[in-house]
Amino acid sequence: MKLTIQVNEGPYQHQASDSAYHFTKAALEKGHEIFRVFFYHDGVNNGTRLTTPPQDDRNVVNRWSELSKEHDLDLVICVAAAQRRGIVDDGEAERNGKDATNIADGFRISGLGQLIEGAVQSDRLVVFGD
Amino acid sequence: MAEDIKKLMYVNRRAPYGTIYAWESLEVVLIGAAFDQDVSLAFMDDGVYQLMKGQNTEAAGMKNFSPTYSALGDYEVTKIYVEKESLEERGLTLDDLQHLVWEDEDDDWAERDSIHLVSRAELADVMAEHDMMFNF
Numbered sequence: 072m073k074l075t076i077q078v079n080e081g082p083y084q085h086q087a088s089d090s091a092y093h094f095t096k097a098a099l100e101k102g103h104e105i106f107r108v109f110f111y112h113d114g115v116n117n118g119t120r121l122t123t124p125p126q127d128d129r130n131v132v133n134r135w136s137e138l139s140k141e142h143d144l145d146l147v148i149c150v151a152a153a154q155r156r157g158i159v160d161d162g163e164a165e166r167n168g169k170d171a172t173n174i175a176d177g178f179r180i181s182g183l184g185q186l187i188e189g190a191v192q193s194d195r196l197v198v199f200g201d
Numbered sequence: 202m203a204e205d206i207k208k209l210m211y212v213n214r215r216a217p218y219g220t221i222y223a224w225e226s227l228e229v230v231l232i233g234a235a236f237d238q239d240v241s242l243a244f245m246d247d248g249v250y251q252l253m254k255g256q257n258t259e260a261a262g263m264k265n266f267s268p269t270y271s272a273l274g275d276y277e278v279t280k281i282y283v284e285k286e287s288l289e290e291r292g293l294t295l296d297d298l299q300h301l302v303w304e305d306e307d308d309d310w311a312e313r314d315s316i317h318l319v320s321r322a323e324l325a326d327v328m329a330e331h332d333m334m335f336n337f
Contacts, residue, residue, distance in 0.1 A: 111229075112222065187229070188236070191207055191238065191333075200336075
């Protein structure tokens, strides 16, 4: 089955990203196709490489980056949500005159159309959040 | 492409300003309109407050995005389902909500009501007819 995953909440504050990660990993292991993982609302905060959790805790951001590398996962951060919350890649830094970037490996910033496309192209849209 | 048209429903369950979900849901709806899909909106639970008329956010210092709902008809978003029980539980009636309309090009641009008042059971049936649910 072809799936698009939507993550609506940030890391650590809320379990949504953990659940989405475990679900995505399990789906891939079962042979399902993940068309895209789309991060929206505070979910965009899953894509900052500046996250530094305590060493005895899971690293939510790195876990997504590693899963992306392993399975060529498309991790998309919503640009409008990212701009509000300060998630920045090179293009956004240049466009908006910011002095730094913080996007993590494997993530990219793009538009909401990517979420709609995911819903249209996939068999299921699985949403994690409240 | 006709085979790529899906029935999408956006479900709005939260009050408009306490969290950003309502506004960021509306942003998805507006962007999604460009995809020529078969779109409906549902408002239930505290989500019915999003459609209240006469919203004034000045004291809260928030952006009042409620006028945007009246533009939905121009985006060909013409099916808006409001759950009757959610209104009643909050002491509201349809008269408390904005009067949202769309223009029917097949009938000399006659104005038609966008809002359909449905019971909880009816809304469940409407939801079941959709391919994809966006839940906000």
